[in-house]
Amino acid sequence: MSGALSGRVALVTGAGRGIGAAIAEAYAREGASLCLADRDADGGIAEVSRRCEALGVQTLRLTADVSDEADVVAMFGRAEQEFGGVDVVVNNAGILTECRVEQMSTAMWDEMIAVDLRSVFLCSRAALPHMQRQGFGRIINVASQLGQKGGVGLAHYSAAKAGVIGFTRALAREVGKHGITANCIAPGPIDTPLADGLSDEWIRTLTASLPLGRFGAPHEVAPTAVLLASDPAGNIYTGQTLGPNSGDVML
Numbered sequence: 001m002s003g004a005l006s007g008r009v010a011l012v013t014g015a016g017r018g019i020g021a022a023i024a025e026a027y028a029r030e031g032a033s034l035c036l037a038d039r040d041a042d043g044g045i046a047e048v049s050r051r052c053e054a055l056g057v058q059t060l061r062l063t064a065d066v067s068d069e070a071d072v073v074a075m076f077g078r079a080e081q082e083f084g085g086v087d088v089v090v091n092n093a094g095i096l097t098e099c100r101v102e103q104m105s106t107a108m109w110d111e112m113i114a115v116d117l118r119s120v121f122l123c124s125r126a127a128l129p130h131m132q133r134q135g136f137g138r139i140i141n142v143a144s145q146l147g148q149k150g151g152v153g154l155a156h157y158s159a160a161k162a163g164v165i166g167f168t169r170a171l172a173r174e175v176g177k178h179g180i181t182a183n184c185i186a187p188g189p190i191d192t193p194l195a196d197g198l199s200d201e202w203i204r205t206l207t208a209s210l211p212l213g214r215f216g217a218p219h220e221v222a223p224t225a226v227l228l229a230s231d232p233a234g235n236i237y238t239g240q241t242l243g244p245n246s247g248d249v250m251l
Contacts, residue, residue: 003031004230009083011035011076013066013123014093016045018192019142022218023090023225028052028059030226035079035086037062039093066093066119076126085130088229091120091164092142096194098153098202109156116160120167124182128175137180138229141168145188145245153202161186165241172239181238183228188245189215211247220244 010027014020016038024034025048034052038045041063049059060082064071079086094116099108120141131137146154147161165184172182189195189206195215207215221244227233228242243249 003029004226005088006031008087008229009033009035009079009085010088010090010229011037011062011079011086011123011127012090012092013037013064013119014039015048016040017048018194019187019190019218019221020090020092021048022222023092024048025051025055026219026222026226027088027229028055028057030230031057032088032229033057033083034059035062035075035083036060037064037066037075037093039063039065066091066123067114069122072119072122072126076123080130085134086127087131087134087136088138088140089123089127090140090142090225090229091123093119094142094160094194096154096157096198098198099156100153101155104156112156112160113163116157117163117167120164124167124171128180131180132175132178135179137175137178139168139171139175139180139182140225140228141182141184143168143184143186143241145186145243145249148186148241148243148249148251153199168241169239176238181228181233183237183239184241185221185224185228186241186243186245186249187216187221188243188248190221191215191217206248209248216244216246 010032015036064075143164144161146158150158
């Protein structure tokens with residue numbers, strides 16, 4: 001199958017729904033073989049896999065908690081057994097809850113950092129040996145515009161996503177000499193199940209403030225992930241944060 005990602009193997013976390021599912025399908029249309037990872041084996045990952053395979057690509061379904069080191073090691077081991085290694089990693093898996101700092105439990109804070117930040121470190125680290133051996137790799141981390149501007153009731157989420165952006169910049173400087181790029185996508189508010197963690201008041205207030213006046217859709221984020229995984233982008237994009245965010249943050 002021809003396409004911008006033909007011959008490449010991509011691993012997408014949180015691939016069962018929302019942005020992860022949209023990126024997986026966009027990669028399938030561009031010819032990439034896919035490792036589709038999700039924490040919920042009974043979620044949408046089977047349907048995403050079927051849709052991708054209908055586009056003519058091979059898929060591998062993986063159930064993993066990407067905040068757990070052993071799960072991540074096992075996940076990349078399976079990918080290497082099936083495909084020989086992973087060329088593109090999209091660290092998309094995440095959670096979203098809303099709580100003000102004075103009411104937030106330490107457990108809620110720790111869970112957010114583990115799922116939304118620690119996972120990015122674990123998966124990136126696991127991907128690097130193969131990428132370094134072959135002298136090529138693309139690491140794409142899904143952050144958030146809230147990592148750039150913050151959000152009331154979302155200090156834990158904002159901190160995790162700001163950490164993702166900082167981690168990506170540092171990683172890009174470490175691995176560029178090996179032909180590996182690391183970039184962020186920082187979406188604005190996107191109409192996905194993740195937004196279910198926000199109150200109606202929060203959503204109404206944010207929507208009213210957006211220059212485009214609406215939340216984005218997952219399929220509107222996916223082209224950015226295709227760009228960052230493609231050969232042309234490798235010449236100029238690394239350590240960057242691209243923001244499909246309805247104008248919420250303008251840099």
